Amino acid sequence: MDILFIVSSIVAVIASAMAITRRNAVHALLFLIVSLMGVSMMMYTIGAPYAAILEIIVYAGAIMMLFVFTVMMLNLSVSPEDEKRKTGFKTWIFPLILGAVLLSIMAISFLRDPSWEGLHQVILPKHVGRLMFSHYLLPVELAGVLLLAAIVGAYYLGRTRKRNLHRYLQNQEDSYDTL
Amino acid sequence: MIPYEIQILVAAFLFAIGLIGLLTRRNLIFMLMSVEIMMNAGAFAFVASGARWTQADGQVMFLFVLTVAAAEVAVALALLILMHKHFKTVDTNQLNSLKN
Incomplete structure (x- = not known):
């Protein structure tokens, strides 16, 4: 579980750092969602599955949806320099990579032998x-x-x-x- | 088994990133997002402490942090919309006058 925790914490820190340095609010929100998922995986690896699931449902699901709707309502994300720039592959490839890392962590931790994850006491x-x-x-x-x-x-x-x-x-x- | 110190260190890193974002950004949306990152780091510290002593109290505290974050975001985003309606901007540097 050590390596899984370390990788997901690196993903969370990088995604948080990217989130606060973006200029476009929607891109920052994408990175913030990845960061929350990384923290969720960290909680899962230290033996707190309930907190991990709630983190996804409430934080990434409900609170971030409020943020996204507000940004869409205010229509702030479209500034003139953003319209000129090509918004395509380059904008979503990095969150996609971070999300893929988290998904592979989750797949690894599910597919492993259950006896292997007895290192941390799981709180049900x-x-x-x-x-x-x-x-x-x-x-x-x-x-x-x-x-x-x-x-x-x-x-x-x-x-x-x-x-x-x-x-x-x-x-x-x-x-x-x-x- | 991940050492408890490393877990707290990661939480401190996340908290510091949120604090830096809160202090450097002037866009109110980004400031709110930084506050979310900080709350998230604090909640993770609670969960890590609960896991360290194998008590469920940490996760209960996580639930309370979650509740507070949800309430804070709801009110803060309503204030953000009000600010956008009145000042036509979300830049906090523009909020430098008490009247008009």
Whole structure:
């Protein structure tokens, strides 16, 4: 497992470094997703499969999707110099290589003899769940309240204000200081 | 068996990369992504510590970090959209006036 951890950590560090140095936001997001997958593989190799799966589902699946949708909504990714440059093979080949490395790590760790991976004590999801709903029950409920507050806050900030004005006022709308 | 020190070292590397990105980039999207990298590194340190002492507590803490990251991203991206609506830019250097 040593070599798998080292390779996936190198992939994660390189992808993170690439993510913060890109100019195009969408390219940076691609690298960030690769970085999250690398961290997920690191967690898998040290014996935390539940955290690894959650990392993929929640981070790379849900949070990064929010990022991608926001970047697409704001339409920031297309700048004049990006349009001129050929966006093709060169842009996605590097994330593809990093992702292929991670995929091969996963394939290797699945295809190996199960007795081989007894080096790290694997913590099963059952133990996590049992601990979460007994000893950490109050923090779990507080986390639920935090998520509710985040939903309400995001809705409040992102809502569109619909203004209903009288016909008479609509004509001179420009003179009013809008929010 | 990977030494615990190396796992923490990788987490520290990732955290440092996120911190550098947060301090050097002025685009708000990239700053948020750097914060994500930093949170991710911290969460990995939790999981590594849990694996070191073979306790499930580390993964429970990972779940809490995940929750906080999701809440933070939701609110921060809403603020980002508001900023883009008001200032027509996501460059934080443009946010230098309290009014107008």
